[in-house]
Amino acid sequence: MTSGTPATPSPTSRGTAVVTGASSGIGAATARRLAADGFAVVAAARRRERLDELAATVPGVRAVTLDVTSDDSVAELVASLNDVAVLVNNAGGALGTERVADAAADDWRWMYEVNVLGTLRVTQALLPALRAGAGGHVVMVGSIAGHLVYEGGGGYTAAKHAETALAETLRLELNGQPVRVTEVAPGMVHTEEFSLTRLRGDQAAADKVYEGVEQPLVADDIADVISFAVTRPAHVNVDLLVVKPIAQAAPYKVARGPIG
Numbered sequence: 001m002t003s004g005t006p007a008t009p010s011p012t013s014r015g016t017a018v019v020t021g022a023s024s025g026i027g028a029a030t031a032r033r034l035a036a037d038g039f040a041v042v043a044a045a046r047r048r049e050r051l052d053e054l055a056a057t058v059p060g061v062r063a064v065t066l067d068v069t070s071d072d073s074v075a076e077l078v079a080s081l082n083d084v085a086v087l088v089n090n091a092g093g094a095l096g097t098e099r100v101a102d103a104a105a106d107d108w109r110w111m112y113e114v115n116v117l118g119t120l121r122v123t124q125a126l127l128p129a130l131r132a133g134a135g136g137h138v139v140m141v142g143s144i145a146g147h148l149v150y151e152g153g154g155g156y157t158a159a160k161h162a163e164t165a166l167a168e169t170l171r172l173e174l175n176g177q178p179v180r181v182t183e184v185a186p187g188m189v190h191t192e193e194f195s196l197t198r199l200r201g202d203q204a205a206a207d208k209v210y211e212g213v214e215q216p217l218v219a220d221d222i223a224d225v226i227s228f229a230v231t232r233p234a235h236v237n238v239d240l241l242v243v244k245p246i247a248q249a250a251p252y253k254v255a256r257g258p259i260g
């Protein structure tokens with residue numbers, strides 16, 4: 001190596017990164033990206049076969065079954081870890097597009113359980129491990145829905161606003177400790193499952209969400225931003241990154257057709 005050339009990180013030289021919801025979309029892309037960055041990645045979600053496939057194809061990735069809505073499942077995850085450098089709270093999603101007048105409390109409950117309480121549960125359980133090493137980093141994958149509201153999005157925007165509040169409160173409470181807290185708030189990201197889940201399995205309706213949008217973000221764009229935040233020097237805390245495709249000015253303001 002010539003003097004002045006940065007050393008290529010050996011696998012796992014950056015420590016352990018836990019990524020929740022790593023079986024698809026942004027989580028899977030983040031697991032791949034952080035492994036390439038030199039983290040030993042723990043890829044966690046419920047669908048184990050998808051995680052095993054990821055672990056089999058990406059060196060540096062280990063699969064762990066996790067349901068963020070279960071205390072027992074989170075306790076099992078924690079028992080398998082010593083110190084953790086990065087936790088990416090990505091598991092989450094939206095369910096339904098009903099207006100407040102017609103929304104089902106069960107849909108709201110699901111969104112709160114996964115996005116808010118799931119993030120709380122995993123973060124609480126891993127805080128000792130995040131404090132154990134040289135320094136920890138908690139990343140929340142929030143949404144622009146955590147900063148704005150839109151009609152038909154009441155339950156999701158409420159849950160993502162709560163996740164934003166959780167990130168900001170945690171940063172205040174950890175002040176003076178070597179644990180960073182970053183929120184990444186994406187706009188429209190074309191992943192296979194996000195809209196399909198929200199629209200209860202209606203593939204045609206899910207495809208319509210992205211129809212005519214020249215270039216929605218893809219999961220790798222968000223993985224890239226997460227990678228940026230967690231690879232800054234330890235004294236640099238990136239608080240919030242709001243990332244939207246050029247075609248999107250707001251949740252309800254999306255250009256369809258060629259840009260330019």
Ligand code: NAP
Pocket residue numbers: 020021022023024025026027044045046047048066067068069090091092093094114115141142143144185186187188189190191192193194195197219
């Ligand atoms: P996705 O493809 O639907 O992935 C969601 C992930 O969450 C899956 O891996 C799923 O895995 C996991 N998950 C769901 N319930 C879980 C549970 N109880 N325990 C553990 N894991 C669970 O969605 P995505 O587009 O990648 O979204 C990822 C995150 O980004 C979410 O928090 C979402 O709100 C946020 N986001 C997405 C967009 C977008 O436009 N796509 C925009 C802004 C923010 P299993 O089913 O295998 O458990």
